[in-house]
Amino acid sequence: MIVNGRYQTDIDIADRALQYGDGCFTTIAFRNGCLEFLAQHIQRLQKACGILYLEFSKWKTLEAQINQSVSDKYDCVVKVIISRGAGGRGYSPQGCRQPKFIITHHEIPAHYQAWQLNGLALTVSPILLAKQPILAGIKHLNRLEQVLIKQHLGATEFPDALVFDTDGALVETSVGNVFWKSNDVWYTPDLSNSGVEGVIRNQVISLMKNNGLDVNIVQHSLPDLANLQEMFICNSLMKVVPVSHWCKENEDVKITIQSNEQTRLIQSWLNQINHTSVKSIETN
Numbered sequence: 001m002i003v004n005g006r007y008q009t010d011i012d013i014a015d016r017a018l019q020y021g022d023g024c025f026t027t028i029a030f031r032n033g034c035l036e037f038l039a040q041h042i043q044r045l046q047k048a049c050g051i052l053y054l055e056f057s058k059w060k061t062l063e064a065q066i067n068q069s070v071s072d073k074y075d076c077v078v079k080v081i082i083s084r085g086a087g088g089r090g091y092s093p094q095g096c097r098q099p100k101f102i103i104t105h106h107e108i109p110a111h112y113q114a115w116q117l118n119g120l121a122l123t124v125s126p127i128l129l130a131k132q133p134i135l136a137g138i139k140h141l142n143r144l145e146q147v148l149i150k151q152h153l154g155a156t157e158f159p160d161a162l163v164f165d166t167d168g169a170l171v172e173t174s175v176g177n178v179f180w181k182s183n184d185v186w187y188t189p190d191l192s193n194s195g196v197e198g199v200i201r202n203q204v205i206s207l208m209k210n211n212g213l214d215v216n217i218v219q220h221s222l223p224d225l226a227n228l229q230e231m232f233i234c235n236s237l238m239k240v241v242p243v244s245h246w247c248k249e250n251e252d253v254k255i256t257i258q259s260n261e262q263t264r265l266i267q268s269w270l271n272q273i274n275h276t277s278v279k280s281i282e283t284n
């Protein structure tokens, strides 16, 4: 692991990322020699730091270190954590002015390629997301809800689940954002109360708009999903993955997705983006 530019194998036990989950993170795909959507990942980290009042300023250094860290690597996941660092008194971050960045590398899950081709089935998670407008959208380090969602999923035969908030609105899945088409209209959940505003979600919305497909950003509950024409999930590692059907665990309701015609188009638009031409980030 690289901490503030140095190779290390351990981290200070007083670090606030460990003590309180005080920080944010992102996972970037490094594929075919390119760090996909690096600028957008860094922009989301910048937004998160702003919301958390985390005074990290070494954005140019971070970008350079991320690039350097993959110079001797093949396809992998690059995980970047920004922690407020060690210090402060109890929860209070006061006086804590030495944030850290941590870079680690991991394998890209092998099953994602099969998912992209064949699609996947979703169940519905019984774990509901809390509504917290201040933290909604950012990828902060407090991920206990996702840990519980995965814990539950592990006891089912499903690889992923639709996840709702405590008001019953669909938000995302355990690891990605979700889009669906019903009555010839595309939808994706509004993320102003909970969920992660995915880098790929934003790319997909722009691609769809640029190609004449309107997307409505909505707060929808489960019954509205009954008449589905298409559905897909997405994140930086799996990119666009069609959903074949979804069903509630232990219930006989199984909703089969009718087609994935436009999903395949969206998938190919995203895959055609040339990452070498992506410009360097604006830094402050």
Ligand SMILES: Cc1ncc(COP(=O)(O)O)c(C=O)c1O
Binding pocket: 027, 146, 172, 173, 174, 175, 176, 177, 195, 196, 197, 198, 199, 200, 201, 234, 235, 236, 237
């Ligand atoms: C809970 C959750 N929602 C959405 C996303 C999608 O984010 P991105 O497209 O930036 O990878 C992720 C990514 O891991 C996630 O963990």
